Amino acid sequence: GQSLEQPSEVTAVEGAIVQINCTYQTSGFYGLSWYQQHDGGAPTFLSYNALDGLEETGRFSSFLSRSDSYGYLLLQELQMKDSASYFCAVSLSYNTDKLIFGTGTRLQVFP
Amino acid sequence: NAGVTQTPKFRVLKTGQSMTLLCAQDMNHEYMYWYRQDPGMGLRLIHYSVGEGTTAKGEVPDGYNVSRLKKQNFLLGLESAAPSQTSVYFCASTRKRSGGIQGNEQFFGPGTRLTVL
Numbered sequence: 001g002q003s004l005e006q007p008s009e010v011t012a013v014e015g016a017i018v019q020i021n022c023t024y025q026t027s028g029f030y031g032l033s034w035y036q037q038h039d040g041g042a043p044t045f046l047s048y049n050a051l052d053g054l055e056e057t058g059r060f061s062s063f064l065s066r067s068d069s070y071g072y073l074l075l076q077e078l079q080m081k082d083s084a085s086y087f088c089a090v091s092l093s094y095n096t097d098k099l100i101f102g103t104g105t106r107l108q109v110f111p
Numbered sequence: 112n113a114g115v116t117q118t119p120k121f122r123v124l125k126t127g128q129s130m131t132l133l134c135a136q137d138m139n140h141e142y143m144y145w146y147r148q149d150p151g152m153g154l155r156l157i158h159y160s161v162g163e164g165t166t167a168k169g170e171v172p173d174g175y176n177v178s179r180l181k182k183q184n185f186l187l188g189l190e191s192a193a194p195s196q197t198s199v200y201f202c203a204s205t206r207k208r209s210g211g212i213q214g215n216e217q218f219f220g221p222g223t224r225l226t227v228l
Contacts, residue, residue: 004153008151031214031215033214033216041221042201042219042220042221042222043154043201043217043219044219045214045216045217045218047214048214048215048216050214087153087154089153091215094208095161095208096142096159096161096167097142097205097208097215097217098144098156098159098169099144099154099156099217100156100170101146101153101154101155102153103151103152103153104151104152104153
């Protein structure tokens with residue numbers, strides 16, 4: 001089967017740094033994406049890694065190690081508005097871009 | 112530019128009733144997807160389409176049918192609703208890849224909250 005594992009919940013305070021890990025076992029792999037979802041809202045794209053290493057987008061960075069089937073999302077200078085659920089997702093193939101999602105990590109940011 | 116829109120936003124059905132959820136996108140995307148999201152879980156792919164007139168099964172296709180008669184629309188049908196189909200349904204779309212290793216962001220609609228009694 002296919003599985004993506006993430007911690008269910010993470011808490012932090014404003015201004016802090018938090019790392020959300022994702023380990024995956026899938027039948028195919030074309031890339032690892034991260035999505036953010038606020039309560040009652042739709043998922044929105046944050047970042048993507050196809051190759052090993054770190055990708056930086058403003059306060060958010062994402063890392064991938066294909067040999068370890070592992071990635072993480074790093075959120076810096078946390079703000080209250082970052083309180084949301086974060087999902088990692090594996091793209092299974094180039095031709096269809098089907099995504100398999102993890103079960104999500106709920107981040108709560110406290111003042 | 113509305114992006115991805117879904118109709119209806121909410122619906123309550125009785126067991127055995129049928130309904131169709133409509134997804135429309137105005138970004139000229141080739142690929143479209145239907146997901147369901149249950150409490151505390153990630154999104155699971157129901158069906159998807161890589162172009163007008165083509166559809167394929169995802170992870171959890173049983174009890175659902177889809178059609179993509181026009182490029183901009185992707186319909187999800189429930190022929191005989193069951194309580195197990197109570198969920199939030201999201202439609203998403205993305206462009207066809209044109210080579211390279213760049214990300215391929217999926218754009219999601221606002222979702223349809225369906226309750227089956």
